[in-house]
Amino acid sequence: MQPRDFRRNSLYLKSTTTLLHLILRPLYQFKENIFQQFNSKVGQVAVLVDPEKTNTDELLLPLIEKATFAQIDYFFVGGSTVSRLDIEKTVNILKTHSTIPVVLFPGASHQLSKEADALLYLSLVSGRNPDFLISQHIHSAQEVLQLPFEVIPTAYILVDGGTKSSVAYVSQTTPIPRDQPSIAQNTALAGLFQGKKVVYFDAGSGAEKTVPAAFVSHLKATIDCVVIVGGGIRNIETIQHFAEAGANLIVIGNHIEKNTDFLLDLHTFNNQNTPKVDVK
Incomplete structure (x- = not known):
């Protein structure tokens, strides 16, 4: 065989092998287990864990114990300036010591962990910063494709x-004013029409005021969708108020960091009230 023929055959074999690999590789399949759980009821509760503040056994194990006792539905994990290492460490501890689903709530494209059950693939649609609308997603797309969690x-x-x-500081975006429910609704609708599966209204960590419940109830009265709400939630009455407005999931974060015993109050609430409302 001449050298040129050998090179030609080698290139042919290489291209054929690559083609077969692409053909035989299974296509990416979207999972919907966690989303279906979101969609099944209103009044579910998630505890937001910030790995920058809470990332050790000493801090997480008491939280896990009380969260399990309180029968919370999910752990959310994320923060505005958290490292990949802290994300992975925190998720690992949660998954090792709890059966509560862990959902990533990332502040940047690197905040991922293969051990998580799901990833909220967030687009900051209330702002006009392209980095948080699409650029961060482009950076993470190939890695997300390879990871086993639900997106x-x-x-x-x-x-x-x-x-x-x-979030407002890091993203350099302006939140929607509280007295502009039409802007909030139109922004949510635009996101849903673009293919988003969940709307997340957030007043931010440590907010003085919560998201107006009317933002939730007006949207739910307009379109069938999953709504998450968070920020500034400090008591059981507010959780109940948002559940009555139709929020599928209420997220508690900063208040739990300061007072984990609030989870004991949540346990009492869950046992004294009717089960979470099935929306199906």
């Missing part, structure tokens, strides 16, 4: 909570 496209909407949140 949930989410329209993330910042709402004025009375203080400037870390």
Whole structure:
């Protein structure tokens, strides 16, 4: 065989092998287990864990114990300036010591962990910063494709909570004013029409005021969708108020960091009230 023929045959074999690999490789399949759980009921509760503040056994194990006792539905994990290492460490501890589903709530494209059950793939649709609308997603797309968790496209909407949140500062975006329900609804609808599966209204960590419940009830009265709400939630009455407005999931974060015993109050609430409402 001449050298040229050998090279030609080698290139042919290489291209054929690559083609077969692409053909035989299974196509990516979207999972919907966690999303279906989101969609099944209103009044579910998630505890937001910030790995920058809570990432050790000493801090997480008491939280896990009380969260399990309180029968919370999910752990959310994420923060505005958290490292990949802290994300992975925190998720590992949660998954090792609890059966509660862990959902990533990332503040940047690197905040991923293969051990998580799901990822909220957040687009900050309330702002006009392209980095948080699409650029971060492009950076992470190939890695997300390879990871085993469920991906949930989410329209993330910042709402004025009375203080400037870390998300607003980092993203350099302006939250939607509290007295502009039509802007909030139209922003949510635009996200849903673009293919997002969840709307997340957030007043930000440590907010003085929560998202207006009317933002939730008006949207739910207009379109069938999953709504998450968070920021500034400090008591059981507020959780019940948002559940009555139709929120599928209420997220508690900063208040739990300061007072984990609030989870004991949540346990009492869950046992004294009717089961979470099935929306199907």
